[in-house]
Amino acid sequence: MGQTLQESLLNPTNRPQVVKDCAQLVDEQVKDSGLMVKGAYKVVTAFKSDIIPDAVDTLVDDFVVRLEPFHEDFVAAGGGSFGDYLAGRGPEVSNALLGVTDDRAAQSDRATLRKAYEQVRPKGVDNIEKALPKLGKIVEKYTV
Numbered sequence: 001m002g003q004t005l006q007e008s009l010l011n012p013t014n015r016p017q018v019v020k021d022c023a024q025l026v027d028e029q030v031k032d033s034g035l036m037v038k039g040a041y042k043v044v045t046a047f048k049s050d051i052i053p054d055a056v057d058t059l060v061d062d063f064v065v066r067l068e069p070f071h072e073d074f075v076a077a078g079g080g081s082f083g084d085y086l087a088g089r090g091p092e093v094s095n096a097l098l099g100v101t102d103d104r105a106a107q108s109d110r111a112t113l114r115k116a117y118e119q120v121r122p123k124g125v126d127n128i129e130k131a132l133p134k135l136g137k138i139v140e141k142y143t144v
Contacts, residue, residue, distance in 0.1 A: 005064050005071050008143045019060055021138045023053040029131045037127065040116040047112065062100040070096075071139065082143075083136025087129070094128035 009018045030041045044051055070093055074085045086093050098121070105117040120127075 003143070005068050005139065005143065006061075009064055009139065010061060014142050015057075015060070018138065018142060019053060019057045021141070022056045022060065022135075025131060025134050025138065026052050026056065028134070029127060032130070033127060034123070037120050037123065040120045043116050044113060059100055059104065063097055066096045066100060067093075067139070071143075081136060082140050083133035086132035086136045090129035090132060091125055093132060094125040097128055098124045 008014065030037060033041075048054070070086065070089065071082065074080075074082055077085075101117065101124075102121070105114055105121075108114050108117075
């Protein structure tokens with residue numbers, strides 16, 4: 001049996017690059033988003049310029065835990081393109097990943113960040129779905 005996603009993505013060698021790749025993916029997705037997402041992103045990054053890489057680093061463990069069952073199913077089904085696999089299960093994968101940020105937003109004591117999150121959350125599933133093919137490529141980079 002191969003390594004788990006946790007072993008592949010979160011080991012000390014790969015984790016910093018995984019965080020960097022995922023932060024870059026967030027930046028790319030925001031550039032292709034609507035005004036509300038861009039506005040919320042601008043507010044959040046103005047608050048703290050390195051908040052996205054820091055947030056990715058903080059959340060990546062939980063995201064990987066949420067992705068693990070999908071990756072196990074993907075491998076059991078014979079593999080292929082993990083991005084295509086994720087995209088084919090878009091709403092399910094997106095809601096699983098958004099569960100991480102939903103939990104964190106609910107626990108935040110920063111009203112500005114909570115408000116910004118609440119404004120973009122309704123579009124969250126669509127935004128995550130659009131990123132799934134690229135997310136799959138990031139995962140494949142460290143698991144193939």
